[in-house]
Amino acid sequence: MFELQASRPSAQMVAIYLVYLRTDFEKEHSRKLSRFRVSIKTLRNISKRFRISEAFAAEIVDELGYLGWTAVTSGDYFAIIRSGLVQKWSRVSDLRVGDELDAIDSAESSEFRRISRIVDKDRE
DSSP states (O other), rough: OOOOSSSSOOOHHHHHHHHHHHHHHHHHHHHSSEEEEEEHHHHHHHHTTSOHHHHHHHHHHHHHTTTTTEEEEEEEEEEEHHHHHHHTTTOOOOGGGHHHHHHHOTTTSHHHHHHHHHHHHHHH
């Protein structure tokens, strides 16, 4: 027989705890973090859930936004970045490549193949 969980932390509680983990890390290592990552396993542990649903992950991201943080998933990690820093990044717009976009009518077009080769060379 399994044991029922009395209650699980809300997305808001998990978001607050994630930011607290960063604060605790900063104290221990004597340095400020503007970005950090947590594993899905850590997220499951602090949320007391067997798995993290897409809906619950979206709620956590939303709650982190209220706290001034932005989060994205990357493989088995949640990458968490201070929102104010993201706003300072260079912004890229489709206006700079409008002519190329107009020339692409399918994945077989020569323009698309040319762009694909450029992107392929840029992969890490």
